[in-house]
Amino acid sequence: MQLSRRGILAAALVAGAAGVAAPALAAKMKPAGAKGAEAKGASFLLRGVTLETGYRREGGEVIGTETAKASVLVRGGKIAAILPADAPAPMGVAVRDAKGMLLLPSFRDMHIHLDKTFYGGPWVPPRKRTEGIRGQIKLEQTLLPQLLPTLEERAGKLVDLLQSNGTTFARSQCNVDPVVGTKHVELLKHALDSRADGFGHEIVAFPQHGFVSADLIPTMRAAMAAGATHVGGIDPTALDGGMEKSVDAMMQVALDMDKGVDIHLHEPGASGIAAIRRIADTVEREPELRGKVTLSHAFSMMSLPAPEMEDLAARLAALDMSVASTLPFGTRMMPIPILLDKGVKVYTGTDSVEDHWSVFGSGDVLEKAKLACQLYGWSDEYTISQSLKIATGGPTPLDAAGKQVWPKAGDAADMVLVPAACSAEAVARQSPRKAVFHAGNLVSGALDAA
Structure with a gap:
């Protein structure tokens, strides 16, 4: 099965650059x-x-x-x-x-790839997509080793951009694969630790090239030991060759090493929903995973009829599972209003910011709040105000009743x-x-x- 994010993910507007340094207690x-x-x-x-x-x-x-x-x-x-x-x-x-x-x-940018970016460097001409996600993975096998020596510098410049846009925390997906092993995790952690006074972070060990199919279980465990905070995953049926085996391996590593879970689920339809339900089954059996599992993208939710989506959202909320969405738009839209109505924590992120996946990213999650308003018809003072939670990861100055809750x-x-x-x-x-x-x-x- 071929998948292409181009048909699903939308471009964002380009944002400005970061500020210039000077002594802190001057005029x-x-x-x-x-x-x-x-x-x-x-x-x-x-x-x-x-x-x-x-x-x-x-x-x-x-x-x-x-x-x-x-x-x-x-x-x-x-x-x-x-x-x-x-x-x-x-x-x-x-x-x-x-x-x-x-x-x-x-x-808070809750889904971004700080380790894979051209941002801050010379322009890299984008190449025509072939073979969907699998074609991009093939490209990575030669591209990532070439970019490795400048990973920390490029990630730092991207953090500068995020900060200039008001973001002070990011959950970064970070490649763990047969080509780079755990090197991306080690280098990105070093880069982000050096900026801890000005920027908070979590790191997801992301098996972009496959989890079970690429025989990455030992490498993923090593990535957790190297400082990753979350076990990642990739389309279990479409890319990893077996839903049950892939999901179970991901969840087991998280349990064994007391980590969170954040899985890329691009695959649409029944196979994606089956993966979500198997993940939820595991969380139900293992209560220590509650509040620690995020479904990124989860495009399969777009195919569910409203009553089924409401039931699924209620279950996710009861298990304290969250959804990270880049708010794609097209002929179908993510059921964000249903998720929020049922009490699911919904995060957003800017995903690719000028890399081999997309050259149109802005690094600005406030744009995502505005996009949500446009997509879901949040057009009055109240709903636009409350949409700020899309950018902040939850906090708003006023709660739903209008009571001041921050700061x-x-x-x-x-x-x-x-x-x-x-x-x-x-x-x-x-x-x-x-x-x-x-x-x-x-x-x-x-x-x-x-």
């Missing part, structure tokens, strides 16, 4: 460079931020978003307190001027300043990200001293 607060941030655990008062406080309603309809000015005290990588807008700074604490910009939770004292100081009146405007107008923080460290943009 302007600026990121300290590509691999770092300002002093770890730095304290500062962010004055003059706009926070969402509730929805404005007329009858039962949300007709706007209420906001208020405040100051946010950051200490030790966390939000220490939410203070009045004119609150004095504690002794010895620097004050930075947010200039009335809206404060949002920073974004709160004790939250990680992972946040983004945007020139927007509310979340809905930030999503609809794709507001520029003027300052991006991870654990209180400014990693992109600049702020004036107050």
Whole structure:
């Protein structure tokens, strides 16, 4: 069976580049460079931020978003307190001027391939696809060894791009295959560990060329020992030659090594649904896997009638299984509204960002929130506002009832300043990200001293 992501995955718009470095406590607060941030655990008062406080309603309809000015005290990588807008700074604490910009939770890219990118390097002419995914895998067998010496540099530049777009956490798929073995995992982990003050991460050991069919079980175990946080998988029936054997091997490695699971499921129709149900059966038998299993892409869900999809979504929610979708569009669409309605955690990611799979990636998950609004008819203030969870991986300033739930004292100081009146405007107008923080460290943009 041949599969082609070109017919399913859509291109995103190209986004901007990352900010430039400068000392952290000068007149302007600026990121300290590509691999770092300002002093770890730095304290500062962010004055003059706009926070969402509730929805404005007329009858039962949300007709706007209420906001208020405040100051946010950051200490030790966390939000220490939410203070009045004119609150004095504690002794010895620097004050930075947010200039009335809206404060949002920073974004999370939950499906990206940081190890396989041309981004930051010279243009590589894209080649015509042949033989679908199998043809791309053949190409990788010669391409990846050529790219290996520059993997860390290219991954770092891609992280810079993500940070400039407001993303401070990524779950990266990372090739484990007969050609590169565990080298990608080792190099990517080193690159990301060196940036830990400014960027959080998880690594999925991804058996792109097959799990069981490529005899990769020992290599996958070695990848877990090398620092991967999740066991990956690839289309069990279409590419790995046997659904039961492939799924069971993936789940067993995760159980044996106390890791999460994140499987690429491109294959459509009955075989994809059968794989999802077998994975769910294992989670049901092994409760330690609850909350640790993600289905990436899961295109087979597009073929299910609504009643069957509702039943499946309810089961996934009960087992605390999540879905990572790149929000493809075409003649069929992913049933994201059903998944969300049933309580399934839905993540998004930017997947390929300028590589041999696609040269159109932007590295901007806020675009994915806007795309979700366009695909699913989320066109009013309330639904556009709540779509922000697509970009943040869950957190929104206001919950579904309109209660302010972020930011709160004790939250990680992972946040983004945007020139927007509310979340809905930030999503609809794709507001520029003027300052991006991870654990209180400014990693992109600049702020004036107050």
